[in-house]
Amino acid sequence: MALRDKFSETGCKLEVKKMKKETSKWKSSILVITMLVILFVVGCSSNEAKSLDEITSSDTTEISANGIKITVYKSPGCGCCEGYVGELERNGYDVEVVETSDMTLLKEEYNIPRTMQSCHTAIVQDYFIEGHMPIEAIEKLLEEQPDIDGIALPGMPTGTPGMGGTKQGLYTIYSLTNGEAEEFMQI
C-alpha cells in the first residue's frame, strides 16, 4: 500500500515535471508566434506606408507634369471651342467643359471688354483665358503669376490652337485688369 503510494507519488512528480516542460514549450511557442505576428504587422504597416508614399509621389508628378485644372465655358455646338478643348487636353490639361448659352453674361462677369472677346472663355486658377490662346501664353501666365484678371486673344485668328489654318504673322495677347488691356506678349 505504502509502496504503491510512493510509486504513484513518483508518477505524480513525473507528470508535474512533464506538464511544466510542456507549459514552458507552449510558452516559448507562444512567444515565437507573438514575435512573428509583431514582425508581420510591422512589415505590413511599413509596406503600407511605402505604398502610400508611392501613391503621393506619383500624384505629385502627375500634377507637375500636366493635369492642371482648366474649365472651358462654351456655347453648345461651338466647333472651334471643341477644337481648343482638344488642344488643351493634348497638352496635358485636365479640362472641364461647361456649356452655357449665355456667354455674354459670363464675359460681363469677368469684365472682358467687347474688343477683347472671342468665342470661349476658360478659367485656370484665378485667371480667365479668353479665346484661342496659344499654350505658351498660358504657361507664361501660370509661371509668372502676375497681378491681373486674365489674358485675351481677341477674335478667332487662323492658325491658333483649335482654329486650324496657317498662322498669319504675330498674335498680340493682352493682359486685362479691371477691363483695362495691356500687351502681355506677342507670339
Ligand SMILES: [Cu+2]
Ligand atoms: Cu472659336
